[in-house]
Amino acid sequence: MKHSRVWQAVLACVILASLVLSSCAAPATPTPAPATKAPVATTAPVATAAPTAANPASITIAYSGYATSNDYWNGLGKAAAAEAAAKGVKFVDLTTETQDASAQKQAIDTVITQKPSAIIIGSVDPNVFKDTIAKAKAAGIPILAADTAIDDPYISALVQTDNLATAQALGDYICKLLNGAKGTALVMAGTVGHQTGDARQKGVADKLAACGENVIKQYGDWDENKSVQISTDTMTANPDLNVIFAPFDPGAAAVASLVKQKGMTSKIMVFGIDGLPVMFKAIKAGDSVATMKQDNVRIGTETVDDAIAILNGQPVKTPDLIPGILIDKTNVGKYLP
């Protein structure tokens, strides 16, 4: 029995240690401070009440992105942190490693009590922030949305890839490649109700339908397993399938390698959106045709700039739509190391 006491203690330590490690040791982010450790910046004057130019050193911007385990968001967060450093303002990163809507909301709710000057949210689920926004409003803290819109009039600014326009551009590009050939296109979205995935699906699907494709819409849930499964089943269900679009590059890359295994690469073109290395390699190898790279660095930078501008009482453009960059075989070399 004493023996098991020791075990219990050891185990408790291991569990605690692993939990602590897992919550703050994502290597990609240098200071992913948990909410409780966030530097307190209570001295910052309430932004909206102080339209005069604020001293940059007294500004603290709290940022919570989608997940640090995601390349795209990791780059966005880094760019935002770099811009904050360049402008001499304090920057607190609350992002969790994996996407977790409730953890994100909790972290933001907590940080509001510490009164940062402004909050930037790259939301996992844009629909959960109703009372968070009310609290921020009461505390006079402006909120900016990065990448994904939050539907609330209090949101001071939205900086995002123009997902619809980007997807439409990709759709036009695909139609051009099809060059009048008709077939079936599988166009996937993300999870149900996720604005980004929906816009990407709509942009591509509308254009493809307009140029004569038979469009099948599915939800891939941002999950490679599911995207692959849907794709392979759709392939056999629709022998005339000639286009697969996944709204995220890891999914598109996974689908591309399956299409290759089935020896269908010459018949089925695979497209993604995000602009991640895994997809660049697939494009270079000819497994996949094209992706749209979002300008995550510009989004991160401009959101921080907008936050500072708002705190200084200057007007900002919202929504600030950043266009995507098409990457195919012709220009992929530029993005590969």
Added chain:
Amino acid sequence: MGSSSKDQYVVEMKNIVKKFPGVLALDHVNFQIRPGEVHVLLGENGAGKSTLIKVLSGAYLADEGEIYIEGQKVDIKSPHTAIEQGLRFIYQELSLVKDLDIARNMFLGMEPMRSARLGLVDWTKLYAQAGELLQRFHIDLDLHKTVGRLSVTQQKIVEIARALTTQAKLIVLDEPTDVLEDQSRHDLFEVIRRLKLEHGISFVYISHRYREVHEVGDRVTILRDGQNEGTYDVKELDFDAMIEHMIGGQLKKQYPDLTTPSQDEALRVENLSRKGVLNGISLTIKKGEILGVTGLMGAGKTELGRAIAGADSLDSGDIYVHGQKVKCANPERGIKNGIAYLPEDRKVLGLIQAHSIRSNYALPSLDRLSVAGLVQHHRLDQEAQEYMMKLSVKAPSMNTYVRQLSGGNQQKVVVAKWLGAHAKVLIFDEPTRGIDINGKREIYRVMEELLEQGVGILMLTSDYTEALEMSHRIIVMRRGSICKEFKRGEPQETDILREAIGEVDGVKV
């Protein structure tokens, strides 16, 4: 008694038929209960007692037959209907919330409300009603006492009290005394008697204990093989006649003659102690000997068994098997050393009900039956088959699920299991509790057989008759210590009881 007209039964069940796949559980059974009587329902396991009661309670639907309550034909479709009709059922297992006090248990699920809409309970009213009820029925219990701290008898009485919170015509008690100690049964009988005489409530009393029939019953109905063997005034029927009706033949001798044990020692225990539970227990068992250990509930019988088998840890003490000192830090070691513990509740602890005879047999013997971690299925089949024949386990095959076997056959499987594991000492904890007379006899026969194999048996029992008849020697335990050892034939039941309680004089039996 019997002054009311014959048609005015509280409950009358007419020509009840209930079939299960392959079994006719109830074969046109008629059963009538008069107002204000205690009607004992007797029968072997599988005679149809619980099926009949389940039909009455609405748990089963009868295939044929009618039920009349106070002359009105009633269609009992669900337990809810039965309760509405004033029928109450108290099952063998206690069904009280142990952390709540008596009053709250009594009104559980039907608390008087201050506001039904808001779900607010009127606690004052609840306690007032509960107090009034207990007083009216002369039940002397403290309303605020937590049920978990009551004795088993008191808990039974609380269950009866709960049945009385709404207008009850009939209370069915399913083997209520099976878990009760001798002297506390009388308290329960007293409550029953008073409710019957003063309030005209009828009781159906299901029991294995034939002696209780005369103590508490007015009339008795005997079921055998799903048929009503007859309903009698208790006074008309003596013990032997009752048994004869039940088992349908001449009363066979219940207890076997015990053979003389060998002089070799099977088990010796010295100074076994476990803080607060066991104090310096020393005993020996010879090969082929049964040592009976008895005492009141909580005297430490089960704890002694578990400690020897290694299921509980020890503070001090030595254990010798066949003269060799052994250490049993866990049941695994205990079994390797040849000591097996057969727990009291064989349904839960002795066998895996959802598994076959063969699988259950194999459990403690797998080490022996495996080579390099692989089970030798042909050897296992062979052995399981042999033991089934040797112990005449009645089952279609060794792949029959244990839950399909009768109580006696289940116990045989338990014995086969331990013989297979080459057990040298078997510890039986309450081996025949809840088993009918035939099942008991078969278990005793199995014990005899074990003795012939040179196994030493430690029998923990709270049935004094069983201790007297089935032991070579008897040890009486009290508060974790051995207080007396008797030889076979030496003591009377009263002697044992006196030792167990710890009073020298004035014991009522």
Added chain:
Amino acid sequence: MTTLATRFKKVQLAPQVRDILPPLVGLVLITAVIGILAPTFRQWAAIANVFENASILFIMATGMTVALIANCLDLSVGSTYALVSVVTGQLLINQVPVPLAVLGGLVAGILCGVVNGLIVTQTGIPALIATLGTQLAFRGVANMIGAAVDMSRFPPEFDILGSGTWGPVINCIIAFGVVWFFLNKTKLGFHAFAIGGNEEVARLAGIPVNRNKIIYYAICGLMAGLAGIVYTARVDMAAVNRGQGMELWAIAGVVVGGTSLVGGVGSVVKTIIGVLIISVLQAGMIHLHVPSFWQQVATGALIIVAVWLDFLQRKTRA
């Protein structure tokens, strides 16, 4: 003796066949209905696809079968799957030879299982809570190792593990063989049924319950890891955020096949059928062009029906 033996063989076979009959009939019915309604489903490519997609889940479900039979619920397998994927991926991109990388991944899977087993047996925390905790913790570790790292384009001798129809299917056969042998031929497998059937009886019969449970969790982790490796090879990339919610699919596959959720009863043969039912249903709905919301509703309904049937069966047996 021989006549006796043959007689018992017959009796022995009957309940086994009877046991798998309901899910088997379900599988045949669902397949037939989809085959009749969707012409595109009636081709080898579509069937091969079902097997390929089922294979990953099946490998994971074989381990889950062992765990559930022993009443060791494991909710962490989805995270183990991701963790093993990134461990193997990291090893491969650091030029570790393929066999060693695969071995490394499998060891990581086993370790995850051992951690689960130790927590459950040594602390007494209910398995549901303990493995829910490790589900988070393992994914955290996966993130530490693999977040924002590009792990793709592995050597072809690795990719072969998951490519085509045969890569996954051969792995399935291996997983099935290992688990079937374990459950039916070994002492530890025999013990799994006993522990799941009634832990206290098993303990009193001298079975080292705690040690065994750790082994069952380890097998569950091992198979989740193998699934992670096969899938990593199949899509030729490793990623941290895959396998979320997959534990529920694995449990569903096991339970739909007819293995009891409360332990003591089950077989890996049933799991084949259960996983195939789920895969056929999912593929079938795509072939039938059923909108995706309805796909979720149908799969959910299937699980409820399966558990309900198990419940009814146990009730009638009692």
